[in-house]
Amino acid sequence: MLMLEHDAKEILAGKGVPVPLGVLAESTDAPLPDFPPPFVVKAQVPFGGRGKAGGIRSCGTRAALPALLGEMIGMALKGHPVQACRIEQAVAGAQEFYLSLSVHAPTASVAVLLSPEGGVEIEGEGSAALRSGRSRLGADAIAAEVARLAEDLPETVRSAVTAAGKALGGLFVELDALLLEINPLFVRPDGTWLAGDAKLILDDNALPRQPELAALLRARANAYADTAFKLAQGFDFVVLDPDGEIGLVTTGAGLSMKLIDELIGLGARPFNFCDIRTGQMRGDPARLILVLQAMAAAPHIRSILVNIFAGITDLAEFADLLVKALLAVPEIKVPVVVRLVGNGEGEAAAILAGSGLPLRLESDLDAAVALAVAESRKGARDAS
Template sequence: MLLIEADGKALFRDYGLVVPNGVLVTERGGLPASLPGPLMVKAQVPAGGRGKAGGILRCADTAAAAGAVDRLLGTSLRGHAVEACLVEPVASGRECYLSVMLDAAAGAARITFLAEGGVEVESQAASLGPEATRLCALDATAMRMALEAVTAGLPPLEAAAIRQAGQGLIHLFLERELMLVEVNPLFLTVESCIAGDAKVVLDLNAIHRQPALEAMILARPRLYADACRKLTEGFDYVELDAEGRIGLITTGAGLSMMLVDELVARGARPLNFLDIRTGQLRGSPARLIRVLDWIAARPSVRVLFVNIFAGITDQREFAMLLAEALAANPVRGVPVVARLVGNGAAEARAALAERRPDILLFEDLEAAMARAAALAA
C-alpha cells in the first residue's frame, strides 16, 4: 500500500534524509500565517500523478497557499477524498530521481538513479541503460555497492550527497521491509540534496513485524481505509472504483481478481475486490453485513454480484447467512445476482429460491456476469 507524502517524509526524516519543513493542514483556515513564501500546497492522497491532476500547486505567499488549501480540501483527487494538504517551502536545486525497489520476480533489490527527475520521469523508463539502474541482492552491502555504481559518473561532492541520501533509503527499505522507496524530485545542490517528494509502498504482509508502521496506518482510518480494514477485520476488501456500479461479494483472492478482470473486459465497473474468506464466517452474518455496509456507502452501485466457489464451505450455510445479511442491510434494494458453486450448492440455491425469490440465481459464470453487467448498465 502507498503512504501519503507526509507520512513518507516522516519516515525519511527518521533515516536522515533532508525534507522541507512543512505543516499538515486538515481544516480550512488552518494554515499558520507565519510560513514565508513561496510555498508548495500538496493534496495528501495515497495516489500518484497528483501534479498532473491539479493536486500540487505552487503559491507565491501564505495568502495564496491558504486559498489553495481551502479549494483542495473536500474535493476528490484520483478517486480519493482530499482530507489534508501538506504545505511546505519551495525547495530548489537540480531535479534528480532516486529509488530503491523490490524486484519480486528476481528476488532482489533494484537501485535506480536518474540525473533528471520530475513529472515526466516515467517516459524515460523504457530507455534506462545499465548505468542508471542496478539489480542486487537484498543485502545492505550489495545495495550500497549498487548505489555507488549508479552514481559513479557524478562529480565527487554531488555523488557523496546522493549516496548519503541513498544509504538512508536503503536502511529504511530493509529495516521496514518495504516494497518501494522513491524520491522524485530529489533536489540536488553542489553538496547536499533535499527530498521534494516521498513515495513509500508498504508490504502489508509484513506489517505484523512493523508496529510503528501499523500505528501510522491505524491513525488514519479514513485515508487508509482498505489497509485498516485488513488490519482490523482480518480479510481483504479493496475499493477499486469509487464510482463502480457492481458491488462484489466473493471469496478467494485469485478467483476474485479474475472476476474483476472479466467484468472490466466486458465494459463493466466493479466497485471492489473482496476475499471474504468464507471459512471464517463461523455461522455469523456479521462479516457479510459489514461488507454490505461498505458497498451501500457508494450510491453508484446498481447491482450486487455474489460469486462463491467453495470446496469446503457449506454453500447452504453461506446462503442462509447471505439472506440474513441482506435482510439486515438491503443495499437500498438493488438487485442481487448470485452464483453459488461447490459443496452443497444445489441445496443452497434451492434454499435461497425459497427464502429470497428476488435473488437471480445462476450456476454458469458467463451467464451470471452477463446479467450483472446488463443490470449495472
C-alpha cells in the same frame, strides 16, 4: 498501499532521512508554518504527476497561503478530492536526481533505478538517463548497487547519492516496502542531500509486524479508508466506483480482480472489490452483513453478484450465513445472482433454493456474470 507524500516524509524523517521542512494543512484556517518562505504547497492525493495536474503550487509569502489553500483544498485532481495539502519550504540551488527501489517479484530481488536527471520529466525525456540494476533484498546489497550505479558521478555528488542509497536501502527493508521512490533527490553544493518528494508503497500484509505504521494508518483513517477498514475488519472491501451498478461479494483477490476486469470488459460498472475471506468467517455472518449494508447504502447498485469458489470452505455453511445476512439487511431490494462452486455446493444450492429469498442461482461463471449485468441494465431501465 500508497502512502500520501506527507505521511511518507514523516515516516522517513522519523527514521533520520532528511526532508524539507513541512506541515500538513487540512483546512484554510490551519496553523501556518513557522519556517520562512518561499513555500511549495502540495495537494495530498494518491497518485503521481500532481505538478502537471495543478496540484503543486509555489507561494512566496505566508500571507498568501490561506487563499492558496482555499483554492486547492476541495478541488478534484484526476477524480480524487484534495482533502489536505503539505506546505513545504522550497529548496533552491540543489541538483536534482531520481532514485527508486522496488520489489521485483519474478526474480525475488530489488530493482534499483538511478538518474542524474530527476524531476517531472523522468518518465519522458529524462528516462533516457535512467540507470538500472538489481540487488538482493538486503540493506547492504541495495546500498552497494546504488553505489555501483553512481560510480562515474562527480565526487561530491557520488558521495551524497551513495549515502542516500545506504539510508534509503535500509529503510526499504525495515519498512517492508514494495516501492520507495525519491524524485527529486536533492543534492546541495556542499554535498548534503534530502528527499524532495517521496512515493512509498507499503505491503498491507506486513502491517502485523509494523505496529507503528499500523497505528499511523488507524490515526489517519480518513486518508486511508480502505486500509483502515481492513485493519479493523480483517478483510478487503474497496469501493471502486461510488456510482457503480453491480455489487460484488467475492473471495480471493486474484479471482475478484479478474471478475472486475470481465465486468468492465462488458461495459458494466462494478461498485467494489471484495475479498471476504470465507475461511475466517467462522460461522458468523457479520462480514456479509457489513458488505450488504454498504451496498444497500450505495445510490446506484442495480444487482449483486455473489461468486465464491471454495476449497476448504464449506459452501453449505456459507449459504446459511448468506441467507442470514440477507434477512438482516432487508434494504437490499435488487436481484442477487449467486454462484457457489466447490466443497458442498449441492447442499448449498438446496439451502439457497429453500430460503424463500428471490435469489438467482447459476453455477457457470460466464452465465452468472451475464445475468448480473443483464439484471443491472434492466434495473437501470426501470429506474429511468
